[in-house]
Structure formats: C-alpha cells, structure tokens
Amino acid sequence: MTTSYLGMSSMLHTIEVAGILAFASSGFIEARRKRMDVVGVFTVAFITAFGGGTLRDLLLDRRPLFWVENQEYPILIFVMSIVAIPFLKHLRNAVTENAIVLADALGLGLFSVTGASLAQEAQMPMFVCVMMGVITGIFGGVLRDIICNEIPLVFRRSHLYATCAFAGCWAYLILNWLQVNEGVALVFGVGICFVLRMMAVRFDWKLPV
Amino acid sequence: MTTSYLGMSSMLHTIEVAGILAFASSGFIEARRKRMDVVGVFTVAFITAFGGGTLRDLLLDRRPLFWVENQEYPILIFVMSIVAIPFLKHLRNAVTENAIVLADALGLGLFSVTGASLAQEAQMPMFVCVMMGVITGIFGGVLRDIICNEIPLVFRRSHLYATCAFAGCWAYLILNWLQVNEGVALVFGVGICFVLRMMAVRFDWKLPV
Amino acid sequence: MTTSYLGMSSMLHTIEVAGILAFASSGFIEARRKRMDVVGVFTVAFITAFGGGTLRDLLLDRRPLFWVENQEYPILIFVMSIVAIPFLKHLRNAVTENAIVLADALGLGLFSVTGASLAQEAQMPMFVCVMMGVITGIFGGVLRDIICNEIPLVFRRSHLYATCAFAGCWAYLILNWLQVNEGVALVFGVGICFVLRMMAVRFDWKLPV
Numbered sequence: 001m002t003t004s005y006l007g008m009s010s011m012l013h014t015i016e017v018a019g020i021l022a023f024a025s026s027g028f029i030e031a032r033r034k035r036m037d038v039v040g041v042f043t044v045a046f047i048t049a050f051g052g053g054t055l056r057d058l059l060l061d062r063r064p065l066f067w068v069e070n071q072e073y074p075i076l077i078f079v080m081s082i083v084a085i086p087f088l089k090h091l092r093n094a095v096t097e098n099a100i101v102l103a104d105a106l107g108l109g110l111f112s113v114t115g116a117s118l119a120q121e122a123q124m125p126m127f128v129c130v131m132m133g134v135i136t137g138i139f140g141g142v143l144r145d146i147i148c149n150e151i152p153l154v155f156r157r158s159h160l161y162a163t164c165a166f167a168g169c170w171a172y173l174i175l176n177w178l179q180v181n182e183g184v185a186l187v188f189g190v191g192i193c194f195v196l197r198m199m200a201v202r203f204d205w206k207l208p209v
Numbered sequence: 210m211t212t213s214y215l216g217m218s219s220m221l222h223t224i225e226v227a228g229i230l231a232f233a234s235s236g237f238i239e240a241r242r243k244r245m246d247v248v249g250v251f252t253v254a255f256i257t258a259f260g261g262g263t264l265r266d267l268l269l270d271r272r273p274l275f276w277v278e279n280q281e282y283p284i285l286i287f288v289m290s291i292v293a294i295p296f297l298k299h300l301r302n303a304v305t306e307n308a309i310v311l312a313d314a315l316g317l318g319l320f321s322v323t324g325a326s327l328a329q330e331a332q333m334p335m336f337v338c339v340m341m342g343v344i345t346g347i348f349g350g351v352l353r354d355i356i357c358n359e360i361p362l363v364f365r366r367s368h369l370y371a372t373c374a375f376a377g378c379w380a381y382l383i384l385n386w387l388q389v390n391e392g393v394a395l396v397f398g399v400g401i402c403f404v405l406r407m408m409a410v411r412f413d414w415k416l417p418v
Numbered sequence: 419m420t421t422s423y424l425g426m427s428s429m430l431h432t433i434e435v436a437g438i439l440a441f442a443s444s445g446f447i448e449a450r451r452k453r454m455d456v457v458g459v460f461t462v463a464f465i466t467a468f469g470g471g472t473l474r475d476l477l478l479d480r481r482p483l484f485w486v487e488n489q490e491y492p493i494l495i496f497v498m499s500i501v502a503i504p505f506l507k508h509l510r511n512a513v514t515e516n517a518i519v520l521a522d523a524l525g526l527g528l529f530s531v532t533g534a535s536l537a538q539e540a541q542m543p544m545f546v547c548v549m550m551g552v553i554t555g556i557f558g559g560v561l562r563d564i565i566c567n568e569i570p571l572v573f574r575r576s577h578l579y580a581t582c583a584f585a586g587c588w589a590y591l592i593l594n595w596l597q598v599n600e601g602v603a604l605v606f607g608v609g610i611c612f613v614l615r616m617m618a619v620r621f622d623w624k625l626p627v
Contacts, residue, residue, distance in 0.1 A: 240573070243569060243573075245573045246573070246624065246625040247625050248572075248573070248579075248580040248581055248584075248625065249570075249572070249573030249580075252573065252580070253573070255549075263477070267476055267477075270479075272479050273542075274477060276546075277542060277543070277546050280543040280545050280546055283545060283546070283549060284545050287545075355564060356560070356564065356569070356570060356573070357569060358567065358568065358569045
C-alpha cells in the first residue's frame with residue numbers, strides 16, 4: 001500500500017478488516033453447517049480469511065507472512081470463534097446475508113488488487129500479476145470448501161466470483177501502466193471488482209460457458 | 210532441540226520416531242480402507258507423517274526441510290509400506306489400537322511443542338508461535354483426510370485433538386517466558402498435551418461448543 | 419536442462435509443451451464433467467499443469483517459479499480455456515483418448531525426471547531427489563482430483579502411474595551417478611517412465627498389493 005493519503009490509507013485498513021471478517025464469517029457458517037466444534041470453526045475461519053494471502057506470500061517468497069506481521073488479525077478471529085459460536089444462530093439473523101455479501105465483495109476486491117500490486121512490486125510479468133491477484137482473492141474460499149469436502153463454490157455457481165477479481169486486477173494494472181496515480185488505480189480496481197460482483201449477485205449473472 | 214542432556218535428547222529422538230511411526234500408521238490404515246495400492250499407501254503415510262512439519266517449514270521459510278535433513282525417515286516409511294501391507298490385517302491385531310493412540314498422542318505433543326519452539330527461534334510473535342505449533346501437530350492428519358476425501362477427523366469428533374496441541378504449546382511458551390530451563394519446558398509442554406489427549410480419549414471428552 | 423545438444427533441447431521443449439497440454443486437457447475434461455464454468459475450467463487446468471512443478475519449487479525454494487519464468491504457458495492455457503470449451507464435446511472425439519494418454523505419459527516422464535534433476539542440482543540426498551521427481555510428475559493430478567472432490571486417481575486405479583515416475587527417476591539418477599552423459603540419462607529416464615506407463619495402460623497392469 002504505497003498511497004500517501006492518510007485518509008485513504010485508514011479507509012483501506014477499515015475495508016481490509018471488513019473483508020477479513022466477511023471471509024472469516026463465511027468460514028464460521030460453513031464449518032458450523034458441517035457440525036464442527038469451536039476448534040474446527042476457528043481453523044476453517046482462519047484458513048478462509050488468510051489462505052489466499054498466505055499462498056500468495058509463499059509463491060512470491062515474501063516474509064514475514066501477512067498474518068504474522070498483523071498478529072492482531074488471527075487473535076481477532078480466535079476471540080470471535082469463542083464469543084460468536086453461542087450466538088451464531090442469532091448472528092445469522094442480526095447480520096443479514098446481504099451485509100456479508102457486501103463485505104465479502106469489498107474484501108474480494110481489496111485482496112485481489114493488493115495481491116496484484118504486491119506481485120507487480122516483485123516485478124512479475126503482467127499476466128502473472130493478475131493470477132497472483134486472483135489467487136489472493138479466491139484461494140481462501142477454495143481451501144474452505146476443500147476442507148469442508150465440497151467442490152469449491154467459486155468453480156460451481158460462480159456469480160462471476162473469480163471473474164470479478166480478474167477484471168479488478170486488470171483495471172488496476174492497466175491504470176498503473178498508464179501511470180495513473182497509485183491511489184486512484186487501487187480504488188478504481190477495487191471498485192470495478194466490487195460493483196461487478198454486486199451486480200452479478202443482484203441479477204444472478206452467470207458466465208455463458 | 211537445544212537441550213544439553215544427552216539422555217533426554219536420545220529419549221526425545223525415540224519419541225519422535227514413535228510419533229512418526231504412529232502418524233504413518235494412521236495413514237496406512239486410512240489408505241488401505243480406501244483400497245489404495247502400495248504407492249497410494251506410501252504417499253498417504255508419508256504425507257500424514259511429514260505434512261505438518263513441511264507446511265511449518267514453508268511458512269517459516271526454513272531449509273533444508275525436516276525430512277530432507279533426515280532422509281532415513283522417508284526411507285523407513287517406504288520400507289514399512291512394502292513390508293507391512295501383506296501383514297496389515299494382522300498388524301491391526303498385533304499392534305493394538307491403544308498402542309497407536311498412545312504413540313500418536315506422544316507424537317502430537319512432540320511435533321506441536323517443537324513446532325512452537327522453532328517458531329519462537331524465528332522470533333515470531335507468541336500467538337503465531339502457538340499456531341505454528343498446532344499446525345505442525347495436526348496438519349498431517351488434515352491432509353490425510355483431505356486426500357482420502359473425508360472431512361478432517363480433527364474438526365469433526367475431535368476428542369480435543371487440536372486443543373491438546375494448543376494447550377501444550379501455551380504451557381511450553383509460558384514456561385519459556387518464565388525463563389524455566391528449556392528441557393523442562395519441552396518435557397512439560399509435551400506432557401500436558403499427552404496427558405490431556407489420553408484423558409480426552411479415555412473419558413470421551415468433547416468441547417461443549 | 420543442461421544438455422548442450424540444440425536438437426535435443428528443442429525436442430525436450432516440444433515434449434514439455436505436449437506434456438503441459440496433456441495435463442491441462444485432463445483438467446479441462448474433469449472440470450467440465452463437474453459442470454464448472456470457464457473460470458473453473460481454466461483454474462483446474464492451470465493447477466493440473468503447474469501444481470506439481472510449483473510444489474517442487476516451493477519445497478526446493480527455487481524462484482522464479484516455473485510458470486513465472488515461462489509466462490507464455492499460463493497464457494496458452496487461458497486462451498485454450500476460452501477457445502476450447504465450446505468445442506470440448508467435439509474435441510473429445512477429435513483428439514482421441516489415446517493421444518491424451520500418450521502425451522500425458524510423455525509429460526509424466528519429462529516432469530518427473532526434470533524434477534529429480536533439479537533436486538539433484540540443489541544437492542538433495544538421492545531418495546529425496548526421487549521423491550521430488552515423483553511429486554513434480556503426479557501432484558498436479560492429485561490437486562485436480564482433490565478440487566473436483568474425488569479420491570486422487572493416481573492412488574486408486576493407478577496403472578502404475580506413480581510407480582512409472584519412480585522408476586524413471588531412479589533410472590536417471592543411477593545413470594547420472596555412473597557419470598553417463600547428462601542428455602543420455604535424461605532421455606533414458608523419460609523413456610523408462612514412458613514405456614512402462616504405456617505398457618501398464620495397454621495391458622491393464624496393476625500393483626499386486
């Protein structure tokens with residue numbers, strides 16, 4: 001994150017936390033549906049939230065890892081696992097399905113675009129940057145579904161899930177290549193991904209093939 | 210392993226081998242149940258025994274890997290796969306279920322605590338050390354179940370499996386933080402994990418949530 | 419690839435592309451069978467073709483990754499995913515099953531032997547080199563089956579799949595140890611794997627245990 005606007009930086013940080021929470025929540029819900037106990041719920045939530053970023057860091061050979069640098073994130077999910085489970089039935093009513101979809105779409109955009117941005121910093125070729133972005137955005141959810149013994153949702157009824165990440169990464173990288181201001185490119189890339197995803201969910205878009 | 214007591218070091222080495230064999234055995238049994246051939250059995254046994262340590266080494270960026278430094282361990286499992294399969298039906302009677310549970314609990318304790326210890330050497334923050342320990346202890350079994358197309362056992366009917374690793378790692382790290390002798394902390398951490406696990410199996414403990 | 423024969427080098431390059439395409443094709447077919455859309459098909463094809471090499475590079479700590487150095491390979495698979503899907507039903511008739519088995523066997527041989535060769539360059543002990551070779555050859559297919567929620571094919575009805583990779587790697591390493599010319603050892607190792615695999619498929623060989 002190389003933006004120099006303090007306001008934008010703290011906005012991005014807030015979005016990041018929202019994205020992590022949204023990703024973790026989808027892990028909570030899936031794990032409880034499979035009747036896992038609190039340890040299973042925590043692990044699945046943790047892997048859903050950090051799996052994509054961890055794989056990206058392994059592939060790019062970046063250390064320290066994302067969640068090692070920000071120890072407060074795994075602790076947050078740990079506390080949530082203990083506190084939230086007794087309330088999980090109620091939680092699903094309180095936090096509406098829509099709120100999760102919304103936060104998840106923001107998280108997807110932010111994770112994907114920052115993934116592409118980190119790959120670019122590491123001087124990867126352009127197509128590889130896009131793939132790193134998509135991996136960062138979607139891989140947590142893929143691991144969640146593999147652990148829960150499902151065919152990954154993102155591949156089945158995608159609602160353009162990976163495609164949104166793909167489009168957002170390209171938008172960011174092209175703006176970057178046109179030497180547009182970094183902050184603007186970031187916001188634009190995240191926005192493209194977010195808007196596309198919300199519309200795909202709203203209008204039940206699917207890929208023709 | 211920074212203990213300077215030769216006796217303890219060779220004791221730990223023996224436990225380590227017992228742990229690897231116990232982990233590998235659970236892989237053998239699961240793979241045969243799924244009607245895999247000898248290659249499948251070896252691979253599943255290998256992944257069960259070394260999957261956790263390998264993931265830990267990837268995350269901590271440690272080289273050479275655990276099983277590369279100790280080439281005799283994969284060879285041991287390879288030989289066991291060839292020799293043991295014809296006798297596997299008999300093996301399940303000869304080596305009682307209890308012996309496997311016991312060795313597995315020792316292995317879990319040792320793998321977890323040494324994982325936490327290696328993470329601490331790499332100067333990870335404390336919560337991250339615990340997670341590295343738990344990952345080292347349980348991830349082999351998780352991979353075994355994913356390959357065999359099951360929801361990982363550790364998440365389903367856990368008998369506190371991951372929780373024991375979690376408790377053992379905390380015990381070790383807190384003793385270490387109190388500047389207790391390294392060897393004592395190691396033995397204590399492994400012991401906590403082992404005793405908790407044996408009692409959980411014996412009395413059929415489960416987490417309330 | 420340290421061979422100095424230009425003719426052989428370009429031959430190996432051609433085989434490598436054929437192997438990648440064959441591995442990707444098996445991903446295409448499996449993903450379509452599971453009714454995934456184009457994004458799912460691309461991802462599964464990509465993981466099948468590059469999963470083994472990527473895991474090898476992570477374990478050996480080699481950078482840049484295989485498919486980052488050769489960006490044209492993922493792009494090729496991306497284009498194929500878009501172009502090929504509408505024709506996939508016809509494709510299965512046009513490209514006969516036999517052609518895929520043949521290319522796949524060549525790819526298996528080449529991936530395995532080069533994996534073992536790279537491990538040897540990194541001065542791994544001999545048994546570890548063989549395992550790195552086998553991992554490089556088979557792991558893409560293993561990941562494909564895990565994502566598609568199947569017990570990995572290679573463990574079930576193997577037709578000696580992993581065993582062929584194992585034999586090819588040993589052949590290569592032993593010739594290398596006997597100081598045979600590198601190019602000859604490579605071709606011989608790939609050949610052993612290829613011929614063994616084709617015969618196993620032809621005569622429906624299975625391991626006795």
